[in-house]
Amino acid sequence: MTQEWTIKGDYVEACNCDVACQCVWLEPPDEDVCNVSLAWHIEEGSYGDVDLSGLDVSMLISTEEGVMFGPETEWDVVLLIDETADDDQSEAIEDIYFGRAGGIWAPVADTHVKSADVATVPISFSRDGSDFSVEIGDVLEMDAGGAVGFNEEVGTISPHPLTESHEVQTGKSTTATVSYDDQFTWDVSGNNAYLGDFELANS
Secondary structure (H helix, E strand, C coil), X not given: CCCCEEEEEEEEEEECCCCCCXXXXXXXXXXXXXXXXXXXXXXXXXXXXXXXXXXXXXXXXXXXXXXXXXXXXXXXXXXXXXXXXXXXXHHHHHHHHCCCCCCCHHHHHHHCXXXXXXXXXXXXXXXXXXXXXXXXXXXXXXXXXXXECHHHCECEECCCCXXXXXXXXXXXXXXXXXXXXXXXXXXXXXXXXXXXXXXXXXX
């Protein structure tokens, strides 16, 4: 039986598009494919009776050609789970992020995910205002900061699907490298980042 779940905390992503990535407007990504790493620090969260607070999660996505959220575009996905998670927490994270427990990830999984892998890894996630740093063993290194505009304020973007408010901050990576296997190996440093607070649930 599907459990009720809710997660909220800090979020950052870095992709191969120039600032700002146009996938949120359903336009094709740069080079017509998307290579993106996403990372979440769950400050508060639960899946039924399972406490998810304090866990870190990351996802690597590589798409086929076309609009990322176009119904015909398929994704290859790697889910990276914090090595501190116990068995119940890991199972809950998989249920959430592979769409088995409803919420935003259910239509994503049904429509887009062609292949999915899971790895348990050490994850270090830190945030200082609009500056984010994520390190995942030998797999990922990501440093990104907010893109400041008029009035020395960090810009925002909407609609973004991965938070309840549909709004995240605009940013740029200084480091965004991935080395998981032959398919998931890239260096997209110096390109687009979206970042900020997130909140998601299945009810």
